[in-house]
Amino acid sequence: MPRYALKVEYDGGPFSGWQRQVDLPTVQGAIEAALARLEPRDHTIAAAGRTDAGVHAFGQVAHADMEKDWDPFRLSEALNFHLKPAPVAIIACAKVADDWHARFTAIERRYLFRLVARRAPLTFEKGQVWQVGHPLDLAAMREGAAHLVGRHDFTTFRSSICQADSPVKTLDRFEIEEITRPDGFPEYRFRLRARSFLHNQVRSFVGTLERVGAGAWAPDRVAEALAAKDRAACGPVCPPHGLYLAGVTYPHDPFGQ
Structure with missing residues (x-):
């Protein structure tokens, strides 16, 4: 077949x-x-x-x-x-x-999370991005995200119903960029790359880093949460509608692109 x-x-x-x-x-x-x-x-x-x-x-x-x-x-x-x-x-x-x-x-998965800081309701992209009503500190979020890159026990940042055999994973890259949207408001794009991810790992990361960007968490608290290896130490898990599976890498691209 x-x-x-x-x-x-x-x-x-x-x-x-x-x-x-x-x-x-x-x-x-x-x-x-x-x-x-x-x-x-x-x-x-x-x-x-x-x-x-x-x-x-x-x-x-x-x-x-x-x-x-x-x-x-x-x-x-x-x-x-x-x-x-x-x-x-x-x-x-x-x-x-x-x-x-x-x-x-597959040897790598890539995810994108989109977060928009704007108080007015979204009309065109409702259900496509996570919207918060306050500005975020990009530098602080990047500082917090840096603690997550590398090989770690990510127990804090995985769902309690995750079926993975081990919470130990290697996060190869975590980049955050800020762009100015056509409406003039900032959009934050979180880009992550790893061989594989745990259940709710990306949403747990982004929800936690939003707290860092909002000033509710110091960036070093991300490292403390990671070291705790305790789901209770995680920040809020953000909603799913800002998350995109952006791509999958194979040893040889079957699509030739």
Whole structure:
């Protein structure tokens, strides 16, 4: 059965996360239903990461096994036709080796979190960014984030229901930039790179650093929270709708980009 890699973009707002669930709308369920329109049978796809309810992606990667030898472009076009009107799009498709796996072949995941500081309600991007009503100190947030880079026990910053075997992970990069939006207000973009992440790790980081930026936490308190290895030491966990799975890296890019 030919195997295909799919690069997937989606708005997570209408979905109960990536993973298929009985009687709930999910991204995996939407794509598998579209595949069944092309080859009528049960389909099971695997993804590089299982995003939570409300989390978005413009660089999720999944793989699907087909019976027919599809031209990748025609397969992506057919899937996009059958995915309508769900806010899911296959933005690239490539044939891969039978042993290639969207999750296990991956060597890095990249996440983006968007935070806007503005008191007035958002009209165009509601549900796409996290909005706070006060200014934030970029330098302080960067100082706090620096404590998180490297190999650590991230027990403080993972969900109590996280199923990972170990809380020890290596965070390769954590960058925060401030841009001025067209409306004149600041947007803070948190960019993180690692081989893998714990459940709610990014949202725990950003929620904690927002407290640093707001002046409620000193930057060094992030290091203290990390060292505590205690979930109770974490700052607030921010909402999911500012989070995006931005990309997945493989030893060889299946999409040739």
